[in-house]
Amino acid sequence: MLIYTLKRLGLAILVALAVSMLSFTLLHLSGDPASAIAGESATDADIAAIRAFYGFDRPLIVQYADWLFSAVRGDFGESYYFQLPVAQLIGDRLSITMTLGICGISFAILTAVPLGVAAAVRPNSIIDRVALFISVMGQAMPSFWFGLVLVVIFSIKFRLLPPSGTDGWQNFVMPTVVLGYYAMPAIMRLTRAGMLDVLSADYVRTARAKGASEMRVMFKHALRNAIIPVVSLSAVQMGFMLGGSIVVESIFALHGAGYLAWESIGRNDLPTVQALILIFALFYIVFTFLSDLLNAWLDPRMRVG
Numbered sequence: 243m244l245i246y247t248l249k250r251l252g253l254a255i256l257v258a259l260a261v262s263m264l265s266f267t268l269l270h271l272s273g274d275p276a277s278a279i280a281g282e283s284a285t286d287a288d289i290a291a292i293r294a295f296y297g298f299d300r301p302l303i304v305q306y307a308d309w310l311f312s313a314v315r316g317d318f319g320e321s322y323y324f325q326l327p328v329a330q331l332i333g334d335r336l337s338i339t340m341t342l343g344i345c346g347i348s349f350a351i352l353t354a355v356p357l358g359v360a361a362a363v364r365p366n367s368i369i370d371r372v373a374l375f376i377s378v379m380g381q382a383m384p385s386f387w388f389g390l391v392l393v394v395i396f397s398i399k400f401r402l403l404p405p406s407g408t409d410g411w412q413n414f415v416m417p418t419v420v421l422g423y424y425a426m427p428a429i430m431r432l433t434r435a436g437m438l439d440v441l442s443a444d445y446v447r448t449a450r451a452k453g454a455s456e457m458r459v460m461f462k463h464a465l466r467n468a469i470i471p472v473v474s475l476s477a478v479q480m481g482f483m484l485g486g487s488i489v490v491e492s493i494f495a496l497h498g499a500g501y502l503a504w505e506s507i508g509r510n511d512l513p514t515v516q517a518l519i520l521i522f523a524l525f526y527i528v529f530t531f532l533s534d535l536l537n538a539w540l541d542p543r544m545r546v547g
Contacts, residue, residue: 247535254531261523262313262516266306269512274298278510279322309516318517323509328517331502336521338408338498339491342417343484349422350429351476358433359465362441373430380427385486389420389493406495417494421487425479432475436468443467477533481526 276293277284284292293299297308312319318328361373396416397405407413440446441464449459491500499518506514 250531250534254527257527258520258524262310262520263306265519265523266309266516267302269516270298270302270305273510275510275512313517313520319513321506321511321514323506323511324514328513331514332499332517332521335497335499335502338496339484339487339500342414342421342487342490342496342498343480345414345418346421346483347425347476347480349418350425350479351472353422354426354429355433355469355472358430359437359460361430362434362437363460365438370434373434377427377430380423383423385420385424386489386493388423389416389490392416392420393493408496413494413496417490417496420493421483421490424486425476425483428479429472429475433468433472436471437464440464440468474533474536477529477536478526481529484525485522 274289274293276289276296276298279296280289280292297305309319316329318332320326321328321331324331357369357373357376361367361370364370393405393416396403403415404410404413446459446463449463450456454463487498487500488503489500490496491498492504495501499521503515503518503522505511506518
């Protein structure tokens with residue numbers, strides 16, 4: 243188990259380095275950052291001065307090495323647009339994204355797991371067909387379109403929920419539904435498949451033969467074992483949702499890390515964009531790493547060594 247953990251940790255570090263290097267290179271090759279900072283009315287002398295001031299005239303590998311060593315210490319530089327330390331800027335916004343992500347994955351689990359269980363208990367029934375319909379719609383419907391539909395219905399037509407802002411819990415209702423609906427199909431399908439396999443297992447038939455109630459069989463014996471891969475999938479989905487919050491936060495004007503990424507991309511704020519890409523990638527890497535450890539711990543063959 244220890245050797246497996248060290249291998250997965252080393253792979254996670256390599257993935258993080260690869261993501262940081264690739265994103266840094268693409269951002270700096272997409273255009274001249276000095277020209278973007280200087281503006282359209284700047285002269286060649288102004289651009290050259292800015293290029294020398296920020297070190298853009300150095301080799302790209304040297305710029306990346308300096309950024310990486312600073313980032314390891316928690317220093318992501320200073321925002322070109324906001325004129326604030328990037329770490330402070332992201333820290334002020336990250337709580338909103340984390341709140342949205344936790345609410346989204348909670349909504350997905352609390353909705354998808356009961357539907358998956360009900361669909362497995364009564365296969366080919368109306369409940370199973372409704373669960374399948376919800377799953378297909380969740381995969382086919384773009385999140386930005388779904389968010390706009392909710393705004394039109396609940397904010398403009400019925401005026402039940404605020405369309406934007408972070409003033410109270412009401413502001414997070416529609417973003418939570420939109421973000422959670424993205425993760426529902428995979429969790430629901432995995433729950434249904436796991437329950438179908440477990441319900442036909444020998445120990446479930448034995449529990450029923452011993453006179454255990456259907457509720458006890460369902461939740462203590464069947465769901466307890468079927469939910470294990472769902473927990474692992476939910477951890478991975480949490481990483482996806484935090485990284486995918488950019489669209490949802492932009493639609494509902496939630497000024498979190500995702501909305502900050504949208505602002506920074508539009509303003510060519512390279513230090514902020516680079517730091518956000520790394521942080522979003524780390525979210526996914528960390529949750530995937532924890533998911534792998536959970537699977538390994540649950541597998542008796544991996545506990546030796």
